[in-house]
Amino acid sequence: MNHSYESEHDGSFKYNHIPEEFWQLFEISPGGVSIGTDPHCTTIIHNRKASRMLRIPAGGFFSHSSFKPPSVKVFRDGIELLPHEMPMQRSGVDGEEVQDEVLEFVWPDGFRTVSVWNSIPILNKEDRVVGVLATTEEITRYVLREREMQLDKINLENVVTEKIEEQTRLRSEVERLDRFSLVAQMAASISHEVRNPISTVRGFLQLMQRNQTYNDNYYKLIISELDRANEIIGNFLSLSKQNDSAERLEKDLAETLGFILPLLEADALMMGKKVSFIEKSVTPVRLNSKEIQQVLINLVRNSLEASEKGTTVVVEMFENEASIGFYVKDEGPGIPPEIVAQLGTPFLTTKEKGTGLGLSICYDIARRHGAEISIDSGEKGTTFKFAFAKQKSQSA
Structure with a gap:
């Protein structure tokens, strides 16, 4: 299985001794297929689907382990990967099978793709790793849509938060206006309540002045009305003190x-x-x-x-x-x-x-x-x- 490969006139490569029909299957596969030709994946060839995703000519080379790695950054969960941390390289060197690993490729011009990678080592008859086979499927459109939805969700949450804060401010303003209304009501009520005994006192004083009479009952009534006015004011002051610091x-x-x-x-x-x-x-x-x-x-x-x-x-x-x-x-x-x-x-x-x-x-x-x-x-x-x-x- 340790096949060699040769260059075609169009710059693509294919394995020697592999029947043409199998090579065609590799090329026309509806999914991305990549083959590492050595355990360290210094050379990786890609079929048409994978090449389009990697922005290279069909059947071209693309490997971060090569002597001239491409100027493309690869991220997994937001962390940039080194060449030996990539799925195919891990399968080749460690002999492990990698499943459903999501990678994001970012080119210098800002273009990006997101794809799911699965890779397994290729073994010879002696069970030694001689290469790596990987399949990939691009999910850029879905991921970007999900990110847009997430961004929309964040924006919506921000709007909701702003509305809640606005509602809180409005509620505070309403409560403040209610307090003003209560103060106005209290002032009107106190004015009304205090005016009654004061009017009584004034009336009796005028009557006493006019008649120059000093009926003892008049004095008792005047004192009673003044006491009532004083009690009204005292109650109002007690209510308004808010004496939360009183010793207990x-x-x-x-x-x-x-x-x-x-x-x-x-x-x-x-x-x-x-x-x-x-x-x-x-x-x-x-x-x-x-x-x-x-x-x-x-x-x-x-x-x-x-x-x-x-x-x-x-x-x-x-x-x-x-x-x-x-x-x-x-x-x-x-x-x-x-x-x-x-x-x-x-x-x-x-x-x-x-x-x-x-x-x-x-x-x-x-x-x-x-x-x-x-x-x-x-x-x-x-x-x-x-x-x-x-x-x-x-x-x-």
Whole structure:
């Protein structure tokens, strides 16, 4: 099988002693066929199909192991190959069979082809490698199409990313405008709420000036209206402070709530109602005492105002596997579901003289403490639940 080869007048080569019909099969094969004439592949001849792919005359030489290698770079997975790393050379020197190896040939003028190579060593009767046979199929069109599709995919992903970023910017802008709208709403509501008591005070002062009378009830009413204006402004300031840095320490929740119980009992007594405190021993909680006391005051006063005379508002502590906190339960008529869904929104109120800021303050304090406020309301009354999430060490 160690055939010699000779030059034809057209510059092509063919093996001696190979029947013409077999040589013709080599030449007209629909796939690329290449033959290395020695184990090191210093000479490789290629049939017409392979020659067209390699941009050489039909049957010409093309080998990077030759003494005058072609000025073509060959890449596998983006890495340039040295001559001994190519499929045919590996088959000849190492005797290995190479299957489905994708190579990219790049010429100095920028032209490129991509092809799949399979190669096997040619052995003589003594099983020594005397040459190499390789087949190849060009897949340039498919690879370039795939690259175009990949590029289109990247471009599309970039467009999607840009759209998402734009949408995020628009959402931020909408939120900013919503905040402006809320501020405008707050300013209008505060102006309206504060104007009422101020108008009352002004009217009575004018009346006293005109009549030069000093009715004690007038003074009480003026003081009451000024107190109401001050409370409205105080609530607004509490809501706007966003005091996330307020100090929180581990404290006894029962002691924190019990401290203001006399104040709440006095409020209830003046309304002809009662406040009952069901104290329980619970794990200490990290909290800001003044803020949690403010929550309890707001919730209890809301419940008292919603309850009939002679009823009782119950404050009850609890602890379970997930949380620690307290309930505030009243015996009022309940809150409509559409209002429950919006509770905590500034200026949302069902009271004739309410500002709707009390619950907003409660929700904001809960957020700062990592706690949650939940509501269960029906015809027999409403229960507010204020729950601190237990830390892992507390749950263990």
